[in-house]
Amino acid sequence: MHITAADASRLIVLLVCCAAAIAAKGTTPHIRDIFIGRCEYFKRFGLDASSFASFLDCNSTWNAFFRAFAFKQHCDVELDAFDSFYTITKQKVPTGKSTFWSGTQALSQLFASDGLRAYTIRQTFMGFLVDELTWCGSSTDSSGLNFTYCPSFNENDCSNQAMASFWGGASKQFALQSTGSVYLLLNGSRGSRPAFVNTSFFGLYELPNLSLDQNEKVQILIANTLGMTPNENCDTGSLVTLKERLTSRGLQYSCEDNPPILKYMLCALAENPTSFRECQFASDRGSLVTHVNLLFLLFVCFIIVVLH
Incomplete structure (x- = not known):
């Protein structure tokens, strides 16, 4: 079978798209860099940031977030796992x-x-840092992260899904900070x-x-x-x-x-x-x-x- 240059180009595009789709199911690539970049941006330009965020260390903030779910099975993250992160990013609305x-x-x-x-x-600071990102842990990967697959929010057999636990706890904090x-x-x-x-x-x-x-x-x-x-x-x-x-x-x-x-x-x-x-x-x-x-x-x- 003869494959033209145009066919080869279309095949490459298809493979790239498929690879991107597969990657999208797992933890967002370069999530740490994105997180720290957003943190530094928020410290300078975020809403009401001058009152609480300007003195924060973004690496320490990342570590508090990372430790909550890294190296854990993706359905084994309790609701209170991110409490240290919420404390660091606490913000009065x-x-x-x-x-x-x-x-x-x-x-x-x-x-x-x-x-x-x-x-x-x-x-808010805690929401801005991870908005539209995907994350979950892995007990076998040396990075502590699963870049291949993270379960969705509504999977019935995954009651302690990492992202669901995060947004549940964050929602509670947001309500407590509202006046x-x-x-x-x-x-x-x-x-x-x-x-x-x-x-x-x-x-x-x-x-x-x-x-x-x-x-x-x-x-x-x-x-x-x-x-x-x-x-x-x-x-x-x-x-x-x-x-x-x-x-x-x-x-x-x-x-x-x-x-x-x-x-x-x-x-x-x-x-x-x-x-x-x-x-x-x-x-x-x-x-x-x-x-x-x-x-x-x-x-x-x-x-x-x-x-x-």
Whole structure:
């Protein structure tokens, strides 16, 4: 069989892509370098970094993170394994700026606007260091890391998965560090999935660590996926359960269905926003509030572009 140069090139590309896909299943390559680079960046430019991070040693911070899971089986990392790391990276979130989310990851990041409006866990020091990275340990590899395979969060036979334990503990710390009113962004149009799930990270780790002593109110914002019919709102379904849990903890709450600012942000995230009825704003032109919100969103986007 004759293989042309073009065929060979396509084969090489295919092999490279396959190798990358396999590597992506394990610990992120060069994770230590990425971690320390992010640490040094955050010390200089991170949100509120001058108050706590400027004096930190990034190598010591990495070692505290690494020791929590390295040389361990990937399903044998307890929730408290990262406690030393949490202590080093402890950060008080500015009052009234904490944002929790479930089923709205991309939207919550846009809502937070890199800390201009609010903070999600990914804007904090502990979250920023490992955001979008993958890691797990190996008891046989000399590096202590498994670069071939890390189990996913939802594998039933892996209750102490390294990343799940990290984000569970980090979620608890984020809630404990939050003061004043907090935001909670949920998705009211997830098909058969409820907006609030008792076993979500918010339900398991964040809600139980919000307290009447520190938190004045939980401001619930329900977003609706573009083009989908909402199956839950502030007064139905899982939101009733959520309100009961908040009330049992003595926490005040408010709830708003599909507020305009979230609708605009969803349209900004959409690949083809003009194809959605919700993104046709002609009928809103008479609303001063609508214009103010839209202008604010455009201003935030401009600031983010400038800063980056």
